[in-house]
Amino acid sequence: MLSLRDVTLRRGPRALFEHATLTLHAGEKAGLVGANGTGKSSLFALLRGELGADAGEVAVQSGYVLAAVAQEVAPDPRAAVEFVLDGDRELRAVEAALAAAEAAHDGLAVGTLHARLEALDGYAARSRAARLLAGLGFDAAAIERPVATYSGGWQRRLALAQALMARSDILLLDEPTNHLDLDAVLWLEQWLRAYPGTLLVIAHDREFLDRVVSRIVSLEQGRVVSYAGNYSDFEAQRAERLAQQQSAYARQQREIRHVLDFVTRFKAKASKARQAQSRLKQLERLERIAPAHADSPFEFEFATPARLPRPLVTLERASTGYDGREVVAGVEMSLAPGDRVGLLGRNGAGKSTLTRLLAGLAAPLAGRRTAAQDLVIGYFAQHQLEQLEPDASPLAHLRRHGGTALAQATEQEQRSFLGGFGFAGDRVFEPVAPFSGGEKARLVLALIVSRRPNLLLLDEPTNHLDLEMRHALAMALQDYAGAIVLVSHDRYLLRMVADSLWLVAGGRAVPYDGDLDDYAAWLQAGAGEEAPTAPAAAAPARGAAADKERKRREAEHRQRLAPLKSAVEKSERELGTLAAELAAIEARLADPALHLPAARAELVELLARQGVLKRRVVEVEEAWLEASEALEAARAGV
Numbered sequence: 001m002l003s004l005r006d007v008t009l010r011r012g013p014r015a016l017f018e019h020a021t022l023t024l025h026a027g028e029k030a031g032l033v034g035a036n037g038t039g040k041s042s043l044f045a046l047l048r049g050e051l052g053a054d055a056g057e058v059a060v061q062s063g064y065v066l067a068a069v070a071q072e073v074a075p076d077p078r079a080a081v082e083f084v085l086d087g088d089r090e091l092r093a094v095e096a097a098l099a100a101a102e103a104a105h106d107g108l109a110v111g112t113l114h115a116r117l118e119a120l121d122g123y124a125a126r127s128r129a130a131r132l133l134a135g136l137g138f139d140a141a142a143i144e145r146p147v148a149t150y151s152g153g154w155q156r157r158l159a160l161a162q163a164l165m166a167r168s169d170i171l172l173l174d175e176p177t178n179h180l181d182l183d184a185v186l187w188l189e190q191w192l193r194a195y196p197g198t199l200l201v202i203a204h205d206r207e208f209l210d211r212v213v214s215r216i217v218s219l220e221q222g223r224v225v226s227y228a229g230n231y232s233d234f235e236a237q238r239a240e241r242l243a244q245q246q247s248a249y250a251r252q253q254r255e256i257r258h259v260l261d262f263v264t265r266f267k268a269k270a271s272k273a274r275q276a277q278s279r280l281k282q283l284e285r286l287e288r289i290a291p292a293h294a295d296s297p298f299e300f301e302f303a304t305p306a307r308l309p310r311p312l313v314t315l316e317r318a319s320t321g322y323d324g325r326e327v328v329a330g331v332e333m334s335l336a337p338g339d340r341v342g343l344l345g346r347n348g349a350g351k352s353t354l355t356r357l358l359a360g361l362a363a364p365l366a367g368r369r370t371a372a373q374d375l376v377i378g379y380f381a382q383h384q385l386e387q388l389e390p391d392a393s394p395l396a397h398l399r400r401h402g403g404t405a406l407a408q409a410t411e412q413e414q415r416s417f418l419g420g421f422g423f424a425g426d427r428v429f430e431p432v433a434p435f436s437g438g439e440k441a442r443l444v445l446a447l448i449v450s451r452r453p454n455l456l457l458l459d460e461p462t463n464h465l466d467l468e469m470r471h472a473l474a475m476a477l478q479d480y481a482g483a484i485v486l487v488s489h490d491r492y493l494l495r496m497v498a499d500s501l502w503l504v505a506g507g508r509a510v511p512y513d514g515d516l517d518d519y520a521a522w523l524q525a526g527a528g529e530e531a532p533t534a535p536a537a538a539a540p541a542r543g544a545a546a547d548k549e550r551k552r553r554e555a556e557h558r559q560r561l562a563p564l565k566s567a568v569e570k571s572e573r574e575l576g577t578l579a580a581e582l583a584a585i586e587a588r589l590a591d592p593a594l595h596l597p598a599a600r601a602e603l604v605e606l607l608a609r610q611g612v613l614k615r616r617v618v619e620v621e622e623a624w625l626e627a628s629e630a631l632e633a634a635r636a637g638v
Contacts, residue, residue, distance in 0.1 A: 007056030034219030067168035087165030318367035342498030378453030437464035
């Protein structure tokens with residue numbers, strides 16, 4: 001159905017990928033992954049016919065219809081539902097022909113076209129478009145609003161709905177979950193699983209990929225590599241392949257050094273000159289194995305806040321909204337260091353509005369918000385990307401808007417800090433105006449981290465971030481000592497970070513007694529517009545004093561668990577490192593050449609190192625077991 005045959009694609013002098021071969025069959029669903037700049041969007045442009053291959057052949061089966069999300073949405077005075085209906089081009093063509101036939105009073109053509117419209121299920125098309133829009137978060141009134149009145153994020157949803165409306169055989173989706181909230185992501189997953197055509201989707205949401213695709217196409221080191229299975233399967237397969245590649249790379253480097261040593265020693269001797277030249281030609285013909293690059297380019301951590309007051313911020317019977325309209329009322333919430341809260345709820349229910357109240361950016365309409373004297377808030381929201389200074393560089397932003405310590409640090413320290421967020425070399429001096437959304441989001445996160453906040457309020461922080469940066473953020477949040485309130489459609493991040501979930505629905509915000517799978521089932525049951533009820537809501541509300549005491553005990557309990565969790569994670573990381581090194585040694589020991597007399601010294605060295613590693617594995621496993629048992633005992637309260 002869709003194939004690449006020995007394709008090379010260049011952007012300027014640089015080859016994005018070379019000699020790529022790929023075939024997607026009818027009905028296959030594949031995810032396209034790779035670091036920023038590897039050519040994912042360029043590959044889509046190639047498939048859409050907007051770019052030409054520098055070499056090779058791109059083929060789409062004749063007669064098959066390819067649909068993709070429009071890159072830009074022009075200002076349009078028509079209703080949103082009419083814009084979405086444009087996605088069904090065949091329907092629109094029949095409608096236009098019918099209007100022309102009616103104007104010409106051509107009764108025969110009118111009858112024929114009505115029959116064609118019936119065959120296309122055209123009379124139900126508006127209803128189909130309305131269902132698509134409802135699934136993506138538009139209410140009944142919103143679908144009649146002019147397209148031009150919507151913001152950029154909502155226009156992206158409209159473009160997505162238009163692509164889904166198409167009668168396509170092949171569907172290309174580039175980051176479809178960006179600008180969606182969790183309930184819309186869950187709906188989109190169901191729709192795509194039921195889609196009968198061929199799907200190729202670029203996404204940085206690993207749970208979304210796990211649930212939708214059965215194949216991963218990875219752009220890595222200038223190649224297009226295909227892996228069977230979902231994203232979790234891809235991670236396991238790629239890790240194994242990289243370990244094998246690293247072993248092969250190390251072996252080849254030793255062979256190259258051996259040849260070069262021979263050439264260096266004997267190229268001046270007439271009797272050996274021909275052999276030396278032969279060895280050099282052998283090297284020229286050798287297909288070089290690239291070193292395995294498995295490490296993320298992003299590595300950072302949240303420094304321990306200067307102060308950790310308890311509680312950090314408290315809401316008592318607080319109500320909030322905008323333009324004088326109450327959206328969420330009667331909120332009882334107290335946040336202490338160590339709290340990790342994930343906010344759930346449909347779009348428009350008030351998650352972001354509640355986050356703004358916690359941030360102190362909106363005064364309560366009723367009730368009280370009390371903040372600790374030493375409260376330092378790190379607040380991430382999408383509008384902050386637009387507030388970056390276009391002509392200023394990442395280094396200038398850090399000096400002007402970063403935390404005091406880093407703003408006054410040496411340039412080398414500042415550049416090292418920014419390097420952890422992917423701003424390396426001269427990139428730190430470049431103005432941010434042409435930066436991608438992902439680069440701007442990383443810079444905003446860097447500024448937040450530099451201020452050493454004790455309360456993090458993160459409203460959809462992963463929009464525009466690739467998989468590696470999302471993983472780095474999740475790892476950094478694991479060890480963060482302050483409190484976190486997180487709004488995100490990325491279930492991996494929610495599962496990694498949030499210890500408790502709150503549901504914002506029906507004008508209320510209450511603890512949610514369930515997990516993300518329970519929440520998905522609750523949404524599918526159609527309860528998302530109602531006030532939360534048991535068992536979704538936690539135990540009945542109690543007195544404010546008792547609630548505060550309960551939260552204080554829970555926070556202390558989490559603080560006691562923190563060092564135990566850290567010890568378990570440290571042991572697990574070390575076991576992973578030891579296992580990788582042991583695997584590399586065992587692969588080398590399997591080489592028959594190593595057991596020849598000439599390699600005896602290396603063999604002895606490897607066997608000794610293997611013994612040291614095995615003893616260390618036993619020690620670390622014992623430490624892991626002790627820490628795990630202590631952690632389980634602490635969780636059980638014994």
